[in-house]
Amino acid sequence: MIGGTGIAVLRFCVVVALTFLGLLALTFFIGRVIPIDPVLAVVGDRATNEQYEVARVAMGLDRPLIVQFASYVGDVLRFDLGMSVSTNRPVAEDLARVFPATLEMATIGILIGVGLGIPAGVLAAAHQGRLTDHVIRVFALLGYSVPAFWLGLVGLVVFYAGLGWVSGPGRVSIFYDGITPTVTGLLTIDSLLDGDLAVFRSALSHIILPATILGVFSLAYIARMTRSFMLDQLGQEYITTARVKGVPEWRVIWFHAFGAIRVPLITVIGLSYAGLLEGSVMIETVFSWPGIGNYLTTALFNADMNAVLGATLVIGAVFILINKVSDVLYRILDPRSR
Amino acid sequence: MEMRSWLLDDSPASRGQAAAGRAYRIGLDLMRNPLTVLGAAIIALLVLTAIFAPWIAPEAWDGQNLERRLLPPSAEHWMGTDQLGRDIFSRVIHGTRITLMIVALVAVISAPLGLLIGAVSGYFSGWTDRILMGVTDVFLSMPKLVLALAFAAALGPGIENAIIAIAITTWPAYARIARAETLTIRNAEFTDAARLLGASHTRVILRHVLPLCTSSMIIRVTLDMAGIILTAAGLGFLGLGAQPPAPEWGAMISGGRSFIFDQWWVSTMPGFAIITVSLGFCFLGDGLRDVLDPKSETKR
Numbered sequence: 001m002i003g004g005t006g007i008a009v010l011r012f013c014v015v016v017a018l019t020f021l022g023l024l025a026l027t028f029f030i031g032r033v034i035p036i037d038p039v040l041a042v043v044g045d046r047a048t049n050e051q052y053e054v055a056r057v058a059m060g061l062d063r064p065l066i067v068q069f070a071s072y073v074g075d076v077l078r079f080d081l082g083m084s085v086s087t088n089r090p091v092a093e094d095l096a097r098v099f100p101a102t103l104e105m106a107t108i109g110i111l112i113g114v115g116l117g118i119p120a121g122v123l124a125a126a127h128q129g130r131l132t133d134h135v136i137r138v139f140a141l142l143g144y145s146v147p148a149f150w151l152g153l154v155g156l157v158v159f160y161a162g163l164g165w166v167s168g169p170g171r172v173s174i175f176y177d178g179i180t181p182t183v184t185g186l187l188t189i190d191s192l193l194d195g196d197l198a199v200f201r202s203a204l205s206h207i208i209l210p211a212t213i214l215g216v217f218s219l220a221y222i223a224r225m226t227r228s229f230m231l232d233q234l235g236q237e238y239i240t241t242a243r244v245k246g247v248p249e250w251r252v253i254w255f256h257a258f259g260a261i262r263v264p265l266i267t268v269i270g271l272s273y274a275g276l277l278e279g280s281v282m283i284e285t286v287f288s289w290p291g292i293g294n295y296l297t298t299a300l301f302n303a304d305m306n307a308v309l310g311a312t313l314v315i316g317a318v319f320i321l322i323n324k325v326s327d328v329l330y331r332i333l334d335p336r337s338r
Numbered sequence: 339m340e341m342r343s344w345l346l347d348d349s350p351a352s353r354g355q356a357a358a359g360r361a362y363r364i365g366l367d368l369m370r371n372p373l374t375v376l377g378a379a380i381i382a383l384l385v386l387t388a389i390f391a392p393w394i395a396p397e398a399w400d401g402q403n404l405e406r407r408l409l410p411p412s413a414e415h416w417m418g419t420d421q422l423g424r425d426i427f428s429r430v431i432h433g434t435r436i437t438l439m440i441v442a443l444v445a446v447i448s449a450p451l452g453l454l455i456g457a458v459s460g461y462f463s464g465w466t467d468r469i470l471m472g473v474t475d476v477f478l479s480m481p482k483l484v485l486a487l488a489f490a491a492a493l494g495p496g497i498e499n500a501i502i503a504i505a506i507t508t509w510p511a512y513a514r515i516a517r518a519e520t521l522t523i524r525n526a527e528f529t530d531a532a533r534l535l536g537a538s539h540t541r542v543i544l545r546h547v548l549p550l551c552t553s554s555m556i557i558r559v560t561l562d563m564a565g566i567i568l569t570a571a572g573l574g575f576l577g578l579g580a581q582p583p584a585p586e587w588g589a590m591i592s593g594g595r596s597f598i599f600d601q602w603w604v605s606t607m608p609g610f611a612i613i614t615v616s617l618g619f620c621f622l623g624d625g626l627r628d629v630l631d632p633k634s635e636t637k638r
Contacts, residue, residue, distance in 0.1 A: 022476030026485075030492045138373075141624070144564050145616035149575050150591055150609035153598055157606070161599045278481035282572055296484070297576055300491045312488045316480045323479070 016324055021073070023316045027309045028072050032065070081310035086302040091310035095292065099314070100185025101171060102284065102291030105211050106276040112215030113222055113276075114269055120219070121226025125234060126253050136223060143220020148213065148279050152286035155209050167205040169288040176202050210287045217279050218272035225268045226261070233257040263334045270326025274319045281315075367629040374625025380618025388434040397425045399432035399585045408601045417607040420593065422583075426604065429585035430611045436586045437615060440501055440570045445559050447505040452512025453555060457547050459513065460520030461539070471517065477510040486569055490578040497586070500579035504569050508562065515558055519551045553630045561623035564616035571612050587612050 040047075043055045056062055060071065075081070081091035124136040160168045167173065171187060176199045180190050188207065191199035233239065234257055242252050281293035288294065292311055299307035346363070350356040368374050387394060403423035411418040417426035459470040477485070489503035523529060524547070532542050573579035574588025582589055587608040594604025 018472070019476065019479050022472065023479065026476055026480070027488070030488050141617060141620045142613070144620055145568075145613050147568050147571050147575075147588070147591075147609060147612050149572060149588075150606070150612065153591070153595065153605050154609070157598060157602050275481070278483045281483060281487070282575075285576065296487065300487065300576065300578065303491075305492070308488060308491050312480075312484055315484050319481050320479050 012324070012328065016320070019320050019324075020317065023313065023320065024073055024076060025069065027313050027316075028069050030312075031305060031309045032061075032068065076313070081313070082306035084299070084307040084310075085304045086299065086307065091307050094295065094307065095310055095314050097185075098290055098292050098295045101187070101289060102277065102280050102293060104186040104188065105207060105214060105283075105289060105291060106273065106280055108207060108211035109214030109276050109279075110218055110269065110273045112212055113218030113272060116215070117219040117222030118226050118265070121223040122230055122253060122258060124223065124227040125230030126249075128231060128234075133227075136227070140220040140224045143217055148217060148282040149286050151213050151216070152210065152283050155213055156286070159209055166209045167202065169286075171203065171206055171290055172199060173202045173206075210283050210289055214276050214279050214283055218276055221272050221275070222265075222268060226265065229261040229264055230257055233260050263330060266333065267326045267330050270322055270329070274322040277315050277319060364629055368625055371625045371628065373621045374628075377618045377621025377623075377625060380614060381622055384434055384438060384615055384618065387431060388438045391432050391435055395425075395428035395431040397428040399424070399429045400583055401425065401428070408597070408604070410601075411603055411607075418601070418603040420590075420604045421597070426590070426607050429590060430587070430608055433585040433587050433590070433608065433611065434615075436497070436580055436584060437567060437570070440497070440504070441563055441566055443501045444505045444508060444566050444570075445563075447501070448508040449512055449555055449559050451505075452509035452514075453516045453548060453551060455509070456513035456516025456518075457520045457543050457551065460517040461524055461543055461547060463524075467517075470513070474510040474513045477507065478514070480507075482507045482565070483569055483572060486573065487576070487578065490573055495578045495581060497580040497584070500570060500573045503573070504566055507569075508566065511562070512555060512558060515554055516551045519554060520547050523547050523550055557623060557627045557630055560619060560626055563619035563623070567612060567616050567619070 039052060039056045039059060039061060043051055047055070060068060063071075079092045081095070083089070084091045084094055087094055120136050120139075124133045127133050156168065159165045180187065180194050180196060180199050183190050183193055187203040188200060191197075191203055230253075234253075239252060239257060242256050243249075247256070277292075280289075280291060281296060283289065284291045284293035285297045292315060296308060296311040296315075299305075299311065344355065345359045347355065347359065350359055368378070392398075401424055403419075406415075406419050406423045407421060409415055409419045409423075415425050415427065417430060420426055420429075455470055455474070459467045459474075485507045486500075486503045489506055490500055493499035493503060529542055529546055532546050537545075570579055571586075571588030571591070574586045575592045577589070577592065580586030580589050582593060590608040591605045594601065594606075598605050
């Protein structure tokens, strides 16, 4: 006998599985059905017809599309994403190596975004229609209008070349490169575990600028949503009741109203965390940050389609996963949605 | 005054008067918000600049002069010159044409596509709906920029392919909105009446459902414009969009990257153009939403 929860869990798993299958179909479509001929890319345009045919059969491209797709899904399920032409290693191995760097940067970015964005949003709602509100609103809209790669370049010019407050591109200074044993893959944590403060300081001064710039973009969205949720609450009757009873205003705002919006904010934070994966593609390229975004753009330049599709697949999968998890969290934490 | 009272008449005598009156009221509402006016002014300026670019720009966009390479901004060259001695200000002015073309083409391709898919999906429901929305959800579940990158990479570099790649990633959001609107319209009495009069499904969708979806579509497209511009500039920056020597802003920023620390103006100046135009669309979209959308968040 399966209870209501059991059915809900089953349903959730089916939805996630179907979304992943859709994602696979999409990358398969991009990789196989679109103009560039994969066989030609391997044999070159001087190959004879026989050589071409041999390669085509060897790559399994003579089979029906649906069979090719099934074998592609099978490969992906076994974490086989093919070989990268440019690094000569399996794409899956490459991705496992570069992913922690992106995770590290996005995590610091989201901490900055949440730490500044939520207070800014609450402040804007509490001062609705006044100067503070307008300033925060314009700032948030700027977050939607500034190209990430441009802000990265300007940040480098001002804070690295101009003021010298932070280190330049890369993940750590070149003489510290590769001396820290990999435990978590997150260099700031690994260097602390290793007890090497010099490496930690270098890593921190490298990560702080790109992570802050990433954070600014999530800040814009988080502040906007926080403001909108807060305004919803501040218009409710229980807030008026609290005020009439003489509860101090800061308590009304931070305990009563803010207490009520914590759950929907989880979804917003989840969405922006996933969004930072996207933002990191551009930021990593500008900062030569050895993460998945940089891997993706480098693969683009080398026409390394296996690597491009593998990176796209992993970013898409993580994106879906974070979205679904924040959905589930919302349902668990908010009794009304049960 | 005569004109004004004719426009604001409570009981318009003709359909034309009603339409003009509605447009006038929307215009009045829009004028009340200074940011919306600013946004509209920026977009108007963008369009005018694009139309009259050759007359506004002091030089041609490809006017090379190696004797004046990498000059800093001055009275003569407002934004300085680049590595080939081209006047950056002139190139930015000419770049408005490319930006406007990208934005317009993406909107023209993706909005009707999303509108149609969403309306069909919501109108017929059942399996049609499930399949179409399943496809839409797969597209929505991917980060837009990464998807556009993958498509642009597969299609090959070039501005046409960049436009196709961006359009492919933009339509699903519109399909979702159109579907939601259609679901509320589908069972309304006037659609029943149209069907009873013998109108075909095609006619009901095209003449009765789609026109009602357009206002939310306009808001959404305007709000998306900033994102489209940023994605296009990003593709240009990565070398997947417009190709040099075209004066596309993203490609221009990329062109100045190698000497960013010595000649900062080459990369930074085109960025200001991108920010100004994106902000303009954001302001305008926000204002349109406040006026046209009854469920808007800032109206309270």
